[in-house]
Amino acid sequence: MAVWALGINHNTAPLDLRGRFTYAIDQVEPTLRSLRESLTRHPEAAILSTCNRTEIYCAGDHNDLEHTMEWLAHSNGVAPTILRSHAYMLRDDQAARHAFRVASGLDSMVLGEAQILGQMKDAVRAADDAGALGTTLNQLFQRSFAVAKEVRTSTEIGAHSISMAAAAVRLAGQLFEDLGQVRVLFVGAGEMIELAATHFAARKPLGIAVANRTLERGERLAARFGGEVMRLGDLPSRLHEFDVVVSCTASTLPIIGLGAVERALKLRKRRPMFMVDLAVPRDIEQEVKALEDVYLYTVDDLATVVQTGHAHRLAAVEQAEAIIDAGVQSFMNWMDQRGAVPLIQQLNAQADEWRALELVRARKMLAKGGNIDEVLEALSKGLTHKFLHGAMAELHAGDSAARERASTAIHHFFLRKER
DSSP: OOEEEEETTTTSSSSHHHHHTTTHHHHHHHHHHHHHHHTTOEEEEEEEEESEEEEEEEEESSSSHHHHHHHHHHHOOOOOOOHHHHHHEHHOOOOOOOOEEEETTSSSSSOSSHHHHHHHHHHHHHHHHTTTTOOOHHHHHHHHHHHHHHHHSSSSSTTTTOOOOHHHHHHHHHSSSSSSGOOOEEEOOSHHHHHHHHHHHHTSSEEEEEESSSSSHHHHHHHHHTTTEEEGGGGGHHHGGGEEEEEOOOOSOOOOHHHHHHHHHHTTTOOOOOEEEESSSSSSSSGGGGGGTEEEETTTHHHHHTTTTTGGHHHHHHHHHHHHHHHHHHHHHHHHHHTHHHHHHHHHHHHHHHHEEEEEEEEHHHHOOOOOOHHHHHHHHOOOOOHHHHHHHHSSOOHHHHHHHHHHHHHHSSOOOOO
């Protein structure tokens, strides 16, 4: 059994390339089906897709890492050479180590952040619902979750963590002297927007609005913070009302264009706008960043801000890596033992067959009136002969090297003294 992982993340690929490889939750099942059908013997598979990474984990009888890479490139319209130059391709213990580091927050833009663990659990549930999760990947991920829990409880890896939402508030505070005098618009109503809204609401802004494709979900989020809800279609006509715009939707195309922002700036009489695009692919057109009175930040732009406190966590990282090393070793031992399962099953089946034959023979002897002690003696000799026949045959046949190997094995399995 082989395990492999393929992925791109914020360290290896630019935002626009990562945007080509994002998968919404309703895309996971058909994508997994397509992937497994394209590979040898339909391996186990799971897809982790977030703002900062897209990763495929697989387990199967054959290592199809190269084919996985080819499939991922072609299915997203990217040349394999381009994807290969930005991707990491990991096998067996390195794949396991990477999964454990991701779950523990060691591979995140925000070192020690906890959100990735929930996203990983969602990916596992999606793979399970799609029928793509088997014993090996299930073990890999469950051990990942256990390692992540130990890292969080045994180290201070997350003690100085700064979330994307907190970083956005910090940057907005540098532009506007008093966040209590600004109006904030949140576009979307998912987990990231909820987190951002919580941080901004703590600064008591002048007004909060939520624009979402589904009004009901937007209303629930707006009600939590005493804000109003609006339709996405109203964005162009109302954009000028807001000083801060934070967007994170699952749209595959930008929903805030250059023209809309230019019109908003004109109506605002060039008063600055602070915009945060947390979506991958982008929600806000890239050209907006060039506008003089707009301060636009993407997830990649926030990297420097969220790394504040990095030096304080170096000791915790070292502790976490030691925990991960132990987890990887345990998982690989489990994999090695699992490789012996077919042989163990064959050995048990053979022993059961021999036992059944000797029982049939013993019952026939008893039915004919045989003495119970003689029947038991014959039963024990019959079983002993069957179990030792192969070893005896090896000792009496073959060349000297074969006899030497047989002798060593016999001493190890039959003649060692129990301690």
